[in-house]
Amino acid sequence: MDLKTLRETFFPEKLTCSLCRREIFGDSPFCKDCLDALPRNDGAICDHCGRKTSARVSYCDSCREKNLSFDVARSPFLYEPPVSYALQKLKYDNAKYFARDFAPELVRTYLAEFWTCDAVVFTPMTGKREKKRGYNQAKLLAEAFSERTGIPLQTDVLYKKRETESQVGMTQKERFINLSGSFGVRHSREIAGKNVLLVDDVLTTGATAECCAAALRRAGAERVCVLTVASVPDRSARTLRESGDPAEDPRGEATVS
Numbered sequence: 134m135d136l137k138t139l140r141e142t143f144f145p146e147k148l149t150c151s152l153c154r155r156e157i158f159g160d161s162p163f164c165k166d167c168l169d170a171l172p173r174n175d176g177a178i179c180d181h182c183g184r185k186t187s188a189r190v191s192y193c194d195s196c197r198e199k200n201l202s203f204d205v206a207r208s209p210f211l212y213e214p215p216v217s218y219a220l221q222k223l224k225y226d227n228a229k230y231f232a233r234d235f236a237p238e239l240v241r242t243y244l245a246e247f248w249t250c251d252a253v254v255f256t257p258m259t260g261k262r263e264k265k266r267g268y269n270q271a272k273l274l275a276e277a278f279s280e281r282t283g284i285p286l287q288t289d290v291l292y293k294k295r296e297t298e299s300q301v302g303m304t305q306k307e308r309f310i311n312l313s314g315s316f317g318v319r320h321s322r323e324i325a326g327k328n329v330l331l332v333d334d335v336l337t338t339g340a341t342a343e344c345c346a347a348a349l350r351r352a353g354a355e356r357v358c359v360l361t362v363a364s365v366p367d368r369s370a371r372t373l374r375e376s377g378d379p380a381e382d383p384r385g386e387a388t389v390s
């Protein structure tokens with residue numbers, strides 16, 4: 134038996150690193166170099182939104198007096214390369230495997246925070262948009278998370294009522310206006326009185342999470358926790374290289390090249 138056959142026998146699903154395509158052994162989706170290079174969000178953070186800050190604060194500048202519909206948000210990674218690269222591939226380039234690759238990190242963060250959620254939801258896209266793309270990356274992440282934790286996934290509760298403008302280049306305030314009232318809840322009995330976990334790929338300004346959480350609250354959710362793979366650091370913690378408007382998210386769906 135040659136080495137390749139041997140490896141395929143023991144590690145049938147994963148032979149190369151998802152990030153650099155180098156061959157790997159073991160059950161991590163990433164090689165050791167890439168694992169070491171992942172920008173972990175393990176320094177000072179804002180207690181509320183979980184983004185990196187220059188010093189631990191209850192509310193950072195990004196969420197003071199805003200983003201208050203959700204109770205707490207956390208993300209294992211910073212929205213910086215190579216995680217930002219992977220999330221863009223997941224979102225725009227059909228690289229669905231990154232949802233499975235990042236799910237264990239979401240689970241780890243969830244457990245470390247001792248959250249006890251009863252239901253998992255995800256940031257929805259309009260049916261038209263999802264059909265065009267073929268999938269919703271937030272749903273893929275939520276599915277993978279739910280499979281690993283056994284917390285039931287509610288696929289048909291939170292929905293997007295209408296298409297919204299691309300959010301790229303918008304200020305936080307403009308994003309709130311753009312998204313305001315664009316999310317709704319069906320079958321509210323599924324979440325009424327429950328602790329709900331909202332899963333998404335990235336927290337940028339927090340406007341999307343806020344608007345989803347507001348809809349969940351209106352429908353009776355007791356508590357809304359937000360879990361994203363990555364978050365954009367608060368202004369106080371951005372380096373020169375990162376300053377400027379980071380590659381943007383929420384479901385605006387502008388083409389990123």
Ligand SMILES: [Zn+2]
Binds near residue numbers: 150152153155165166
């Ligand atoms: Zn690698």
Ligand SMILES: [Zn+2]
Binds near residue numbers: 192
């Ligand atoms: Zn904050």
